[in-house]
Amino acid sequence: MEPDYNTLQEFVTHTKGVAYLLIAVALVALPVFWRFLTDRDDKKRTF
Amino acid sequence: MGITRRQFFGWMGAAIGSQVSLHKDANAASNKHFTGYPGSMGVLHDISQCIGCRKCETACNKVNSLLPPERPFDDLSVMDQKRRPHANTYTIVNRFDQPDRQLPVFVKKQCNHCKEPACVSACFVKALKKSKTGAVVYDDSLCVGCRYCMIACPFDIPAYEYDNPFTPEVTKCTLCQPRILNGQLPGCVEICPKEALTFGTRDELIQIARQRIKNYPDRYVNHIYGEHEMGGCNWLYISNTPFADLGMREDLGITPAPQLTSGALAAVPVVVSLWVVFITGIHAISKRKEQMAADEKQADVGRVLKSEQARLTETVAKLKEKAKEEKEAAVKREVKKALDEAAKQARKTVSDPKALKTPSETPHTENQESE
Amino acid sequence: MAHPTCQTKPVVFTPFNIICGIILLIGGVITILRFTKGIGAVTNLDDNNPWGIWIGFDLLCGVALAAGGYVTCATCYIFGLKKFRCAVRPAILTAFLGYALVVLALHYDVGRPWRLPYPIFFSQGTSSILFEVALCVFLYLTVLFLEFSPAAFEWLNWKRARYVIGKISLVLVIFGIILSTLHQSSLGALFLIVPSKLHPLWHSGYLAVYFFISSIFAGMSIVIFEHLVVDRFLHDKIDEEHDIESRNVALGFGKTASFLMAGYLMIQVIGIAIDNDWKYLGTRWGLWYLIEMIGFVGLPAVVYAIGVRERNLKLVQWTSFWTILGIILNRLNISLVAFNWQLPLGQKYFPSWMEVMTTVFIITIGVVFFKVIATRMPILHAHPDYPDDH
Structure with a gap:
């Protein structure tokens, strides 16, 4: 069970905290995936 | 044979189901009605009962060990001017002369201890917190002094020690949090000689306020100020005079402060x-x-x-x-x-x-x- | 960093040096006052007006006008318009100095500046827009420092470091654009929480978008205007390529800025319609709002267009200055003028001369640093070893 929040403030602090962690994930994962996606392109890389 | 058709659809269903239920949770969360900490405390200020004796100011000064004021508390002429809380005064009483009535109306002003405080939402170091008791409390060991809380507060409550070069703090009423935790009444409530201030759980106070308005419909304006303003406050007001005439804004809306910024975030x-x-x-x-x-x-x-x-x-x-x-x-x-x-x-x-x-x-x- | 008496200049008493010296001296005295007597001793801030020009101008305008860095980088490296390459380094230097000065100004403004890292490293108030601003400004200052460093490495002839930084330059550019998008818009979003204090004509759910879009044309305008100034005072440092391409940069950015401003005006109108704030247009506040929108966005957009159509470089350059004034006006309106609009006039904030002097002092530090760096490092001209990497 997820913790129950009594106030919107608590809820926002928690969810936005998670969102910031997801930002870090996005910043790492998306470029890695892009690399995977374009790895076999011609020698002339597009990035 | 690894997976049967039935199993496969079962899993699909589970997957989709979990997606949907996740979605529902997310929706529920954004639509969820946060009711605040159960049993949190507050004060009901019955403006019609206040006689402007400034005893609450005196008590506040004493229990918070603040510096003595420039002019003594029994000098009622300070009320000739409209005041607001400052670094050394957590609460003040303002006098509003009524043209059509003999007696002026007095209103005590202090932190309203919002249920969803704008100052707490605005604080980028969590120096301000909404406590379970209902009090909005300040931790000076975290405060950077950006004063965004003062910008955010719709009631113009937090003040700053501008003249303190090394350890300036944001100051405001604490609802006497240390005293509440000790089982005592807030200083101002304790000393009030009239029934202008009532301490209790917010739910009780709303009941009392409703009862008073119901019992004396001619005396009171049919509005509990703080019940819904900015998502609701733990400090509530009932009055014999329209709040707008008492310097209390009625156009604040009912959106709790964190909601105002959560979309952008x-x-x-x-x-x-x-x-x-x-x-x-x-x-x-x-x-x-x-x-x-x-x-x-x-x-x-x-x-x-x-x-x-x-x-x-x-x-x-x-x-x-x-x-x-x-x-x-x-x-x-x-x-x-x-x-x-x-x-x-x-x-x-x-x-x-x-x-x-x-x-x-x-x-x-x-x-x-x-x- | 806040060493106001960094006046170890050559003995030449040029007017520039004398004026800068005087400003830095006065600024130094005010700095001492600020940090020994407190904020109250030098500012007109009070409990109703907790933010003054150190936030309204130094922070809000400073960040908006430092937008040239990410705008130019995006144009050149992301959209691939190689003609803008000569504008990249001056823009990055300006942005880097701009952000550094913003952070310096914050040291004056906040009560306990030594705690400025707290929100990032110690206690994260994630519900606050200001937290996001702090995080982004901190990260972006780092990114800008790294983006600026190739010029320093070339100057120092640190080939290895120059090579390494060149390898990650694209990542830095992309990261810089993302961070800029976020905090440029967040500076507007800071005021979302005060619908009751900021005048409805300026308060809008679109505040974040307004700030982001206006930062783009602010950045372009500052790049155009900066070249005018640099051309006037540091002409001997500009090489031929920069000299030739700067005309294309001015016309290209002028065109883009003009169209962006047209779009910005449109979304301002939409914002009014969405909130149904038409009734305020007839008031004095409405007049002031219209002066800002028509006089400092609409008109410069049209003049930009004329300048671009007629290939009139001078007109484009002076319009960029006009546009910059408009951005400053907008930021000051939101943070100071239209903020607390219901407060009686007598209680409104007006900066003290020491606040103004501090701001002038901080800008002067920036100008001095720009001059010192641009006269030494390959900013306005390519380094002979790296003719194409510039």
């Missing part, structure tokens, strides 16, 4: 993720276009070169053909000429034998030029 991770995708994509596109332009240029050059080459070979071949033909023709001509000559010679017979040796080279010189 929610956009942040989305912008980051999509910007990574878009920017990388745009960059790849422009790189690809560059590459394509370069390739095309090269291809064009190649094509031109090739066609030029082809044209050239063709011309050469044609010329060679022509040369050959001409040569053949010339040879034929020469042969014919030679034969004719030989015949002539033969006809002339014996007398002139030297005329025989004349081989011609004229066709060659003609062809060389165009090569």
Whole structure:
């Protein structure tokens, strides 16, 4: 069970905290995936 | 046989189901009605009962060990001017003279301890917190002094120690949090000689306020100030005078402060993720276009070169053909000429034998030029 | 970093040096006052007006006008318009100095500046827009420092470091654009929480978008205007390529800025319609709002367009200055003028001369640093070893 929040403030602090962690994930994962996606392109890389 | 059809659909259903229920949770969360900490405390200020004695100010000063004021608390003339809380005064009483009535109306002002405080939402170091008791409390050990809480507060409550160079603090009413935790009443409530201040749980206070309005509909304005303002406050007011006439804004709306900014905050991770995708994509596109332009240029050059080459070979071949033909023709001509000559010679017979040796080279010189 | 008496200049008493010296001296005295007597001793801030020009101008305008860095980088490296390459380094230097000065100004403004890293490393108030601003400004300052460093490495002839930084330059550019998008818009979003204090004509759910879009044309305008100034005072440092391309940069950015401003005006109108704030247009506040929108967005957009159509470089350059004034006006309106609009006039904030002097002092530090760096490092001209990497 997820913790129950009594106030919107608590809820926002928690969810936005998670969102910031997801930002870090996005910043790492998306470029890695892009690399995977374009790895076999011609020698002339597009990035 | 690994998976049966039934199993597969079962899993699909579970997967979709969990998606849907997740979605429902997310929706529920954004629609969820947060009711605040159960049993949190507050104060009901019955403005109609306040006599403007400033005893609450005195008590506040004492229990919070604040500096003595410039003018003593029994000097009621300080109320000639409208005041607000400052660094050394957590609460003040303002007097509002009523043109149509003999007696002025007095209103105590202090932190309203919102259920969803704007100051707490605005604080970027969690120096301000909403406590379970209902009090909005401040931790000076975290405060950077950015004063965004003061910007955010719709009631103009937090004040700052501008003249303190090394340890300036944001100051405001604490609802006497230490005393509440000790089982005591807030200083102002304890000292109030009238029934102007009532301490209790917020739920109780709302009941009391409703009851009073119901019992004396002629005396009270039918509005509990703080029940819904900015998402609700733990400090509530009932009054015999419209709140707008008492310097209390009625246009604040009922949106709790965190709601005002949560949309913008929610956009942040989305912008980051999509910007990574878009920017990388745009960059790849422009790189690809560059590459394509370069390739095309090269291809064009190649094509031109090739066609030029082809044209050239063709011309050469044609010329060679022509040369050959001409040569053949010339040879034929020469042969014919030679034969004719030989015949002539033969006809002339014996007398002139030297005329025989004349081989011609004229066709060659003609062809060389165009090569 | 806040060493106001960094006046170890050559002995030449040029007017520039004398004026800067005087400003830095006065600034130094005010700095001492600020950090020994407190904020109250030098500012007109009070409990109703907790933010003054150190936030309204130094932070809000400073960040907006430092937008040239990410805008130019995006144009050149992401959209691939190589003609803008010569504008990249001056823009990055300006942005880097701009952000550094913003952070310097914050040291004056906040009560306990030594705690400025708290929100990032110690206690994260994730519900606050200001938290996001702090995080982004901190990260972006780092990114800008790294983006600027190639010029320093070339100057120092640190080939290895220059090579390494060149390898990650694209990542830095992308990261910089993302961070800029976020905090440029968040500076507007800071005021979302005060619908009751900021005048409805300026308060809008679109505040974040307004700030982001206006930062783009602010950044372009500052790049155009900066070249005008640099051309006037540091002409001998500009190489031929920069000289030639700067005209294309001005016309290209002028065109883009003009169209963006048209779009910005449109979304301002939409914002009014969405909140149904038409009734305020007839008031004095409405007049002031219209002056800002028509006089400092609409008109410069049209003049930009004329300048671009007629290939009139001078007109474009002076319009960029006009546009910059408009951005400053907008930021000051939101943070100071239209903020607390219901407060009686007598209680409104007006900066003290020491606040103004501090701001002038901080800008002067920036100008001095720009001059010192641009006259030494390959900013306005390519380094002979790296003719193409510039």
